[in-house]
Amino acid sequence: MAFTDSLRDDADEIWTAIYDHPMVEGIGDGTLDEERFRYWLRQDYVYLVDYCRLFALGAAQAPTLDRMETFATLLSETLHTEMELHREYAADFGITETDLEETAASPTTRGYTDFLVRTAALGTFGDLVAALLPCMWGFNDTGLRLREDGLPDEERYAEWVRTYSSDEFTELTEWCKELMDDVAASSTPEDRERYRELFLTSARYEYEFWDAAWQLEGWSV
Secondary structure (H helix, E strand, O other): OOOOHHHHHHHHHHHHHHHHOOHHHHHOOOOOOOOHHHHHHHHHHHHHHHHHHHHHHHHOOOOOOOOOOOOHHHHHHHHHHHHHHHHHHHHOOOOHHHHHHHOOHHHHHHHHHHHHHHHHHHHHHHHHHHHHHHHHHHHHHHHHHHHHHHHOOOOHHHHHHHHHHOOOHHHHHHHHHHHHHHHHHHHHHHHHHHHHHOOOOOOOHHHHHHHHHHHHOOOOE
C-alpha cells in the first residue's frame, strides 16, 4: 500500500465531514447563502498569501533541482495566475480587490496559515509536503464528488466545482501525492508517523476553514 493510500484511509472521516458540511452542500446544489461564500472567498485570499510562502519555503528546502523548480513554478503561478483568477472570481460576488487586500484573517485562517508556515520553516521537507497535501487533495476530492452529483444551476458555484475537479487540478493533486509517497519511501517509521499527524492536522483545518465560513467566524474581543 502506498503511504498516501493509508493517509486517505485515515482522513476518510474528515473528507466525508467536509463533503457533508452545509457550506459544501450549498455549493453543490447552488443554494449556499452568498454572504457565507463571500466570507469564504475573502478568507481564502488571505490564505493564498501564506500559501505562496509555503511554496517559497518548499523551493528553499527542496533536496533536488527538479523539485526546487517545481515549487518555484507553483509559487509563480499562484502569485501571478491563481490570485488574479481569485480576484476576478471574487468580483463576480461584488468583492473588490481592495476588499480582499483589507480582509483580516479570522481565528481559523490565522491558526491554519501559522501552522503551515511554522511547519515549513521549522520542519523537514517531508513535513512541509505532508502539511501541504490536504489543501490540494481535500479540494480535489470535494470537487470531484460534487461534479459526480451534477453541476449546480448557479453558474458561479458551478465554476467552483469545475475548477477543483478539473484535469489540471487533479494532476496537481496527483503530483503532490506522488511526492509524498517518494519522500515517505526513504523516511524512517518515526518520520512517517510525524507526516501522518501533520497531514491529519491540515485536513482538520480544512474542515474548520469551511466551518468558520458557515459560522461567519470573527474575533470575540
